[in-house]
Amino acid sequence: MTKLLLFISSVFLIYGNHSESKKASVMFFSEKYAARNAPGTTISGTLTGGPNAGAFSATSVEPTCSMGLTGPKSFGNQYSVGGKADKEFSSLQLLVDDYEAAKKGTDKFYIKIAFGKRLMGKSYEVSNSDNSISGKKQGSGGKLTIKENGSSKTVTVTGKTADGVVINATIVCNAVVTMPGK
Numbered sequence: 001m002t003k004l005l006l007f008i009s010s011v012f013l014i015y016g017n018h019s020e021s022k023k024a025s026v027m028f029f030s031e032k033y034a035a036r037n038a039p040g041t042t043i044s045g046t047l048t049g050g051p052n053a054g055a056f057s058a059t060s061v062e063p064t065c066s067m068g069l070t071g072p073k074s075f076g077n078q079y080s081v082g083g084k085a086d087k088e089f090s091s092l093q094l095l096v097d098d099y100e101a102a103k104k105g106t107d108k109f110y111i112k113i114a115f116g117k118r119l120m121g122k123s124y125e126v127s128n129s130d131n132s133i134s135g136k137k138q139g140s141g142g143k144l145t146i147k148e149n150g151s152s153k154t155v156t157v158t159g160k161t162a163d164g165v166v167i168n169a170t171i172v173c174n175a176v177v178t179m180p181g182k
Contacts, residue, residue, distance in 0.1 A: 041065055043079060043092050045113070045169030052115045052122055053165075056089035065153065065173035067099060070133050075099040075146065077155070077171050086116040091123075092169065094155065095134050096144060102155075103148070107141040110134035111157055113167055124167055126159030138162050151175070 040063035046055050064079040077094040084090040091114035096102050102109070107128045114123040126139035142159025155171040 040173075040175045041077065041079060042172040042174070043077075043169065045167065047113065047124060048166040048168075050122075050124065050161075050163065050165040052087060052089075052124070056113070056115075058089060058092075063173065063175035063177050065155075065171065065175070066177045066179070068179035069177075070095055070131055071097070073098045073100065074131065075102060075153075075155075077173070080114075080118055082118050084116055084118075084121070086121060088115060090114050090116060090118060090121060092171070094157070094171065095129055095131055096146070096155075097129050097131055099146065102144055102146040105143055105145045107143055109142070109144040109157065111142075111144075111159060111167060111169065113169065124161050124163075124165050126161055126167060142167070 039059045039061055041060045043059070044055070044057040047053050058079060058081070060079055065075070065077050067075055069076055075096040077092060080091040082090070091112070093110070093112040095110040096106070097108035098106065108130060110125070110127040110129040110131070112123055112125045115121045126142050127134045127137050128141045139159055139161045142157065144155065144157040147154045153173040153176060155173070158166070158168050160166050
């Protein structure tokens, strides 16, 4: 049996309406992942149009992908780093409403690509998600697909922002943090 290591740096609140008490959940990843020295997540993509047009990429040693964090069927990615200059890629937020539907292709997702200072830099968003966390619908639908290869998951997404900037992104999740009970 694979030992589990406590993923100390990630404690998240599970969604719920305001009348319910929020539940904190600590997430785990396997020792098997930690031992193989592979990056947790690799991100690459391009923006066509806008002041940050061109390629962007990042690698995270820690896993940034999750299952069940924002709803029972959800899949997501939360990658953010600080200390970036205005033109440097700093964040990719992704929320997928239904993981199983995404394996066939879906337009029910939210993606935000950001550059520069955390929460203050230029960002590009597309949302057709029905999840209240994703906020208002914006941009034109697009398409997201998830392919499985063993325990690895590859997400490909394309969409167009309300300003006409085209987002093409690929996220390779070598490790996925799963909420207990999912």
